[in-house]
Amino acid sequence: MRTISGIMLRFTKVDKLVSKAFYGIFLLSYAVVLFILLTFVMSQYFEDFVGKDLGWEVFAQLFFYFGLVLTPQALPLAVLLASLMAFGNLGEHFEITAVKAAGIPLTRLMLPMGFYAVLITVGAFLFNNHFAPYANLKAYSLMYDVRQKKPALEFKEGGFYTDLPDYRIRIERKGRGADSMVYGVMIYDHTKQRGNTDVILADTGKIYTIMDNNYLVMELWNGNKFSEYIGQNTDRKEFVRDRFQQAKFVFSLSALGMQKTDEELFLSHKIMKNVSELGIVADSLKREVQRYQTPLYQDLKPYYDYQFNVDRAKYPADDKDSVSVDFMQWKDSVTAADITLLFERAQTKTRNVESLATIAKDRVTYYDKEERSFRLEQHQRFTMSVACLMMFLIGAPLGAIIKRGGLGVPVLVSIIFFIVFYVINISGGHYAKEGVTSVATGAWISDAVLLVFGLWFFRQAQKDSRLFDADVYIIWLSRLKAHLKARLSGKNSLQ
DSSP states (O other): OHHHHHHHHHHHHHHHHHHHHHHHHHHHHHHHHHHHHHHHHHHTTHHHHTTSOOOHHHHHHHHHHHHHHHHHHHHHHHHHHHHHHHHHHHHHTTHHHHHHHTTOOHHHHHHHHHHHHHHHHHHHHHIIIIIHHHHHHHHHHHHHHHHHSOOOOOOOBTSEEOOSTTEEEEEEEEOSTTOOEEEEEEEEEOTTSSSSOEEEEEEEEEEEEETTTTEEEEEEEEEEEEEEEEOSSOSOEEEEEEEEEEEEEEEEOGGGSOOOOOGGGGTTSGGGSOHHHHHHHHHHHHHHHHHHHTTHHHHHGGGOHHHHHSOTTTSOTTOHHHHHHHHHHHHHHOOHHHHHHHHHHHHHHHHHHHHHHHHHHHHHHHHHHHHHHHHHHHHHHHHHHHHHHHHHHHHHHHHHHHOOOSSHHHHHHHHHHHHHHHHHHHHHHHHHHHTSSOHHHHHHHHHHHHHHHHHHHHHHHHTTOOTTOHHHHHHHHHHHHHHHHHHHHHHHHHO
């Protein structure tokens, strides 16, 4: 009993040791990886943010929602990096060696970390299926509104400002420093939809906003307002000029604000749907494929005169001579005009058949590709989650082999395997969409490759392989050189 209780106590301490070495590094790795991915993605939209005066609230929402969107990509890399660093630290401090010396196998040492990996895998799937579609909807709908928002109000000297609807404003010169005065103001008023018939000119003016920047006020001095219109009782154009010493014009800036787009417009995209919804859409697309494939045979029948319209009662199947005699009689009485007409009818029917077949083919190809795309997205909700477990199977034994903690080697190895996983996943998805391979194969090939690497590294770790020790390869090269040198000297002696 004492022996059993001692082993259980020893195993409990090992579980605490491995758990403590893993979950802290995992949370830190997840935060770092997510920050890197988020920085990379948001930098691609940098041009859409410039000069739009969005405010910190919009940026906070963008970073929050895109952080949720990128979580499925960040989790596998975080698990790989954390498991590598955790087992690397344990190996570097000879804790793995001490545990093995106590009679605890490597599989038992990996058990607590494997338990965490399974929990992360299940949590990743639940997140991908329930929270990721909502995050995608919020993130990309908000980004669409940001991209549609016009730049903030800014007048450039010597150029026309055209972002205000129905107005074109030109300023010759602006005051320097804190002075908000402008000089040489020209305003084209297009509110009446009559072209350039209403113009306001002023020597000086002042520009400012009111009511929380919702309205623009242009206070002008020493100017003229010109209008051109056609008189009521004549077709002759009339010109009117109103001179003013001081005038104030107010413009609504509602068009420059960020408009909220209805989120239902984005719901049809596959990344906005969960697994069951993806399956429903894929099934409907499959029915569309069948709808265009099945009736094509019947639609083409009317364009074939003999194969489908010949009178079998008149020409029995075993009476071949009757058809030949009838054709010979018709041939003797046919004219050149009849032959020309027959050829034209045949050409017209051929073109119609080709058009119908092409339309059906294009629609079948489109719906089949869309179905494959939705099926692939459905599978990838599982594959991206299972990738967390596969990354653990690689990271834990690889860390035990490398026996190095820190950020150097683990980060390098993690990036290499993540790139391999990403490239295979993208390539497999592309081949699945194009129909080169099945959807299941294209979706799961990346996880299968990771599983092969993980099992191989696990086997090497159980044998205490020195796979990444430079001394092993130096000794192997020296032995190879000695072997080659001995063979060459043996040949020379024989000669």
